[in-house]
Amino acid sequence: MTIRTELRDSLIVAKKEFKILSRKKALVIPLFLFPIIMIVFFGYGMGGTVKNAPILIVNDDTGRASSFLVQEIGNYSGKYDGNPMFSVTYTKDMSQSEAESKIDAGIYKGVLLIPHDYSDSIAKNESTSLTLLTDSSDTTTSGIIVNFMKQLLAKTGSVILNVPNIYGNLEYLDFLTPGIIALTVFMGSVATTGSAIAGEKEDGTLVRMLMTPVSKRSVILGKTIYQLILQLARAVVLIFAAYLLVGFHMNGSWLIIALVLVIFTLGGVGMGIVMSSRVEDMESFFQLNMLVTMPSMFVTGVFFPLSSVPNWMRYIAYCLPLTYAIDAMRAIMIKGQGLNAISTDLIILSLFAIVTFTLGVHLFRREA
């Protein structure tokens, strides 16, 4: 059996997998849509951008610096759509407690208090402070407002921004997206590989295929090629969807992302093969799958940083390969880091791939 024939056979197998997948409409759509929904849902729920957030500016100052500041806030609009982030209302002579009651009543998401000596102090180059009140119950919007104000004031120099409560986190979405991609690729590669094999066992087609001159290696290689293409395609679709829908910014190298995902997919495929070798039909596969992949979903820090979980949970997370894939994806996609920064992750993921793949090939028998 030459390498050429093996490769040819594996492409036949891969093509067949794609053809069958394309006819499982009930599977294809969620396969691509589910992670997107997850990002939009969580992204808007806990992070994301804001539109037309009502803001009150209490300006007790009449100088040039304050009117410049007020103008800039009023004119600012979001990056990815034409809608302004804030809808600004102006007033003066309002106490902080009165402003707080307006926020309590839900009329404003934020109130900026400009003291009467603001412009004077700026002109004299003295330090001065502004007070920003935000709606602490809406973590998303308040986080964005605070961040925006910080950026704005950074240009002005010696202004201290007084923020009574800082909530929310503009980076949640950026934090979430790489994790969702890793999770999606992991769950997807394990579940689609394993369930396809279990299904082929159930309807006898796997045995039938292994009765032909095609080698076991070619069958596995074909399924792997199919998975690599499928999972990389899902990751790309997901990254673009995150960009278009929630304004996710991709900072790192696509090539390094592909490398991480290829290695991780190999591990997932291996794991799917190992798991399917333990079952005789699809239903038992999905039960096993639930047991094996569920902990990964909740323990590995897809949705929250591992630094914020109790120790015992962190130790479990360190035993799960998904943790390292998420770590690598975040390092590349958010921080724009390169191979050096993720070398430990890559080594662990490669080991995972080698172990599951070797075991999978070993357990994937010709004997039905």
Add this chain to the structure above:
Amino acid sequence: MEPIIEVKNLVKVFHSRGRKITAVNDVSFDVFKGEIFGMIGPNGAGKSTTFSMLTTLIKPTSGIIKVSGFDVDKQDDKIRPLIGIVPQKLSLYPLLTARENLELMGNLYNVPKNVMEEKIDYYLELVGLEASADRYTGGFSGGMKQRLSVIAAVLHDPQILFWDEPSTGLDPQTRSVIWKLARKFNDEGKTLVFTTHYMEEADNLCDRVAVMDSGKMVALDNPESLKESTGSANLEEVFVHFTGEEVRD
């Protein structure tokens, strides 16, 4: 007569849930080139297990099998292109059409594309499936699936055909199609080995019949001699003569 399959002291032991099952117990026989060779025997006699070993799907526990002169143990990749298999358990991809299922098989057997398309059209018409060629096989009747399985196993022009219970559960019309195909392929010089639970089918088609029971081959001869030697009027009586009346688990 020239043997195309040689089997010596074949044994297969399964270990399942701590239990030891001797599915095939010291079986020896030859199949001659160009004959139709039938295997009959009660459920669990070991027919399918023997088939699985002859077709290189599972390895014997002990014993020797040669197919077309090749050893199943060491030269299984030489044997696989020479044989065409219709398994007992029908195995078509339900989300592929009849034609796509055939093309997949043809491709896996490395049948050249131009030859393959011609053959597929020819065989689809031969078994009356040309109108259903582009339908998913998931919606096929048992008879349609069986006809398709039979032609899927012959696209690569194998020397030996293995059909495991090709006519179980089929209506008389489909069964007669299967018989016609058996004779046609045999006339083309192919050797056919098949199993059946229909005695008149074995009587009608076979040059020789082997009777298996509890992993042993208890008789092997042409239908006429089997009837004569046991004083039976038909193969049904031969079957009962060798395997008794008791129902198997």
